[in-house]
Amino acid sequence: MTGKPENLGRPIPRQYNGVGMQLPPLSYFLRYLFAIAFIAATTAVFFALRGTLDRAPIALLYLLPIVLSTALWGLGPGVTASFFAFLTFNYLFLQPYFTMTVHRPSDLVMLVVFLIVAVVISQLVGRAQMGLTAAREREREATQLYELSTVLSGLHDDQAIARVLAEHLHVMFRAEQVELLISGSDPFRFQLPAGIRSPQRPPELAVAIQAARGVLGEIRMWRPAALPSAGERRLLQTFATQGALALERAWLGQAESRARILEESDRLKSAILSSVSHELRTPLSTIKAAATSLRSGEVGWDSTARLDLLAAIDEESDHLNLLVGNLLDMSRLESGALKPQRQWNVLSEIIGSVLQRMHRLAESHRVEVDLVEELPLVPVDYIQMEQVFTNLLSNSLKYAPAGSLIRIHARPIDDSSLYVQISNEGPAVPEEHLDRIFDKFYRITAAERVSGIGLGLSICKGIIEAHGGRIWAENLPAGFAFNLTLPLAWDGAQPPRPQVETES
Amino acid sequence: MSSPPHILVIDDEPQILRALRTILTEKKFKVTTAARAEEGLALAAANLPDIVILDLGLPDMDGIEVCARLREWTQCPIIVLSVREGERDKVAALDKGADDYLTKPFGIEELLARVRVALRHASRTQTAPETPVKAGPITIDLAWHTVTRDGEDVKLTATEFKLLAYLAANRGRVLTHRSILTQVWGPEDADHTEYLRVYVRQLRKKLEADPERPEYILTEPGVGYRFLADE
Numbered sequence: 001m002t003g004k005p006e007n008l009g010r011p012i013p014r015q016y017n018g019v020g021m022q023l024p025p026l027s028y029f030l031r032y033l034f035a036i037a038f039i040a041a042t043t044a045v046f047f048a049l050r051g052t053l054d055r056a057p058i059a060l061l062y063l064l065p066i067v068l069s070t071a072l073w074g075l076g077p078g079v080t081a082s083f084f085a086f087l088t089f090n091y092l093f094l095q096p097y098f099t100m101t102v103h104r105p106s107d108l109v110m111l112v113v114f115l116i117v118a119v120v121i122s123q124l125v126g127r128a129q130m131g132l133t134a135a136r137e138r139e140r141e142a143t144q145l146y147e148l149s150t151v152l153s154g155l156h157d158d159q160a161i162a163r164v165l166a167e168h169l170h171v172m173f174r175a176e177q178v179e180l181l182i183s184g185s186d187p188f189r190f191q192l193p194a195g196i197r198s199p200q201r202p203p204e205l206a207v208a209i210q211a212a213r214g215v216l217g218e219i220r221m222w223r224p225a226a227l228p229s230a231g232e233r234r235l236l237q238t239f240a241t242q243g244a245l246a247l248e249r250a251w252l253g254q255a256e257s258r259a260r261i262l263e264e265s266d267r268l269k270s271a272i273l274s275s276v277s278h279e280l281r282t283p284l285s286t287i288k289a290a291a292t293s294l295r296s297g298e299v300g301w302d303s304t305a306r307l308d309l310l311a312a313i314d315e316e317s318d319h320l321n322l323l324v325g326n327l328l329d330m331s332r333l334e335s336g337a338l339k340p341q342r343q344w345n346v347l348s349e350i351i352g353s354v355l356q357r358m359h360r361l362a363e364s365h366r367v368e369v370d371l372v373e374e375l376p377l378v379p380v381d382y383i384q385m386e387q388v389f390t391n392l393l394s395n396s397l398k399y400a401p402a403g404s405l406i407r408i409h410a411r412p413i414d415d416s417s418l419y420v421q422i423s424n425e426g427p428a429v430p431e432e433h434l435d436r437i438f439d440k441f442y443r444i445t446a447a448e449r450v451s452g453i454g455l456g457l458s459i460c461k462g463i464i465e466a467h468g469g470r471i472w473a474e475n476l477p478a479g480f481a482f483n484l485t486l487p488l489a490w491d492g493a494q495p496p497r498p499q500v501e502t503e504s
Numbered sequence: 505m506s507s508p509p510h511i512l513v514i515d516d517e518p519q520i521l522r523a524l525r526t527i528l529t530e531k532k533f534k535v536t537t538a539a540r541a542e543e544g545l546a547l548a549a550a551n552l553p554d555i556v557i558l559d560l561g562l563p564d565m566d567g568i569e570v571c572a573r574l575r576e577w578t579q580c581p582i583i584v585l586s587v588r589e590g591e592r593d594k595v596a597a598l599d600k601g602a603d604d605y606l607t608k609p610f611g612i613e614e615l616l617a618r619v620r621v622a623l624r625h626a627s628r629t630q631t632a633p634e635t636p637v638k639a640g641p642i643t644i645d646l647a648w649h650t651v652t653r654d655g656e657d658v659k660l661t662a663t664e665f666k667l668l669a670y671l672a673a674n675r676g677r678v679l680t681h682r683s684i685l686t687q688v689w690g691p692e693d694a695d696h697t698e699y700l701r702v703y704v705r706q707l708r709k710k711l712e713a714d715p716e717r718p719e720y721i722l723t724e725p726g727v728g729y730r731f732l733a734d735e
Contacts, residue, residue: 317609343698345701346705
């Protein structure tokens with residue numbers, strides 16, 4: 001009998017139900033007993049009808065239970081039934097009764113013919129039955145293999161492959177316990193049924209999972225039934241081969257995607273380098289030009305030109321510093337090192353210190369801060385959030401026309417999150433670019449028009465997502481906005497509301 | 505002052521040393537430089553500088569360790585230099601006894617302002633009585649526990665006043681979250697930055713013209729607060 005494999009959301013291989021019959025398979029000995037009992041029962045009926053029936057029809061009638069026995073219980077019991085019928089027929093229905101001797105020669109002929117016919121018929125029926133059994137068995141194997149290969153072809157993960165293979169083996173071989181040992185870069189063991197220790201005795205069935213480039217693992221099965229037939233060994237080998245193919249394909253697939261990622265990151269790196277060197281050179285050129293002209297002595301000591309050049313050096317070095325900071329953040333974001341150091345913070349303080357630091361840049365625009373009174377504390381990394389607002393604000397300053405309004409608005413959405421919007425009166429971004437502006441090195445406008453390397457927004461996205469929030473861009477009826485949400489709970493704790501005492 | 509203040513600069517970058525030596529000498533300071541921590545510690549012991557400017561990223565010793573070693577025997581002001589990413593080092597150095605910090609790259613006015621504050625604070629610790637602290641329209645009388653803004657009384661709660669008084673007493677200097685919390689709320693509340701955030705917001709509402717763009721109670725990102733008073 002087969003154990004029930006765990007249902008893992010996939011069709012479970014069909015259960016095996018004996019050969020053609022709806023009866024459970026019987027033990028060897030029992031089949032013979034049944035055949036003899038059947039003959040005995042029919043004999044009793046015939047004996048009762050002795051007065052009305054002649055010997056010839058009785059001999060014919062005897063063929064019925066013999067054929068049935070063969071069909072039901074196989075060739076051996078069929079032949080046994082034939083001989084048993086032969087004996088009882090002779091003993092009970094041929095004169096002299098209740099002896100094994102036969103007087104009449106015609107009876108003797110009948111008896112011999114009866115025996116031959118009975119044995120030949122049961123042989124024929126038995127053979128046909130065996131052929132049918134074998135055919136059904138092969139059909140079942142074929143179905144199992146087909147199902148297995150269909151399921152395996154859709155899998156790209158070695159754990160899943162092992163599970164499917166074990167399930168099919170478990171059903172097909174009616175195993176008590178299946179164990180798969182998979183080697184490879186990350187070796188593991190899979191057991192079915194799970195959580196049961198494999199029997200102490202050596203496995204009854206074991207085969208290596210062999211692929212072209214070597215052994216990928218081993219299949220081991222324990223089952224109480226008899227030793228495997230040649231057919232079963234062949235089948236097991238086929239299962240192992242299927243498993244090997246699937247594993248090899250999965251591993252090759254993984255290797256390929258790793259190679260693709262490497263290639264992609266290589267491509268990205270060259271993009272970074274070329275973009276960065278271009279970007280760094282621009283402020284450097286300004287600084288160099290300003291410094292050399294100041295040194296040349298051709299700029300008057302008190303002239304406005306001199307002050308302009310000095311301001312240019314100062315501003316451009318700030319710009320360089322921002323670029324380098326973004327690059328560093330990006331590399332830390334990539335390596336996963338940008339883990340937020342959360343603390344309960346006041347959002348208005350973060351925004352305030354960003355505005356303070358950017359006041360010179362922001363002079364070109366009107367910046368309005370509109371925060372809901374008494375915003376809850378937010379569990380964020382102060383420095384990182386400052387970076388987010390710096391980048392979003394500097395992006396807005398870059399794209400929105402000078403003199404226009406930039407508005408920072410924040411309010412809680414519910415108990416669990418805070419919503420922040422930074423809107424400007426800048427040009428709309430084509431809908432298809434709205435998501436992509438947060439990609440690395442993605443810029444909509446030509447690189448010459450606006451400076452920057454397209455890192456700022458992707459850093460914002462990285463930081464916000466590391467905080468468990470969401471950031472998206474949106475076109476407004478008259479302008480453009482960045483929206484973000486931030487979770488208010490931290491490790492399940494709601495924002496604290498420190499009691500503020502009243503004035504004495 | 506009779507002799508010019510003596511500044512010891514410990515930094516491993518020759519360009520920074522060169523620039524600082526030029527600029528500080530120009531500003532009439534006496535300047536000594538060291539490129540390594542061991543050398544710096546030896547020079548500090550030999551010359552007894554009035555102020556030490558210390559880079560936290562030295563090749564031979566952790567800058568925080570240098571702070572601790574200096575603090576074993578001298579109370580001379582230490583200003584640490586660090587990069588933007590080094591908030592935790594900055595805070596550690598400040599908690600280990602450094603007086604102030606600057607983030608590279610910095611403007612020279614900023615450095616000079618820090619140096620002035622540090623020198624003034626060092627001299628003030630010896631002379632006791634406090635005159636009222638003035639910051640724009642704000643006047644804080646630490647002795648009389650009164651605060652006025654444009655001549656009008658500002659009502660503060662006990663904790664608000666305690667916090668403002670601590671900031672004002674250390675005007676110009678950066679104060680870490682931990683040191684403020686320990687001083688105002690007590691050591692058991694040293695990690696409750698949320699108290700500080702909320703009370704600073706309260707104070708700004710009462711004292712600043714625009715609480716979102718404070719002019720006097722300044723945030724030092726990731727480190728603490730600084731009260732900017734009139735010179």
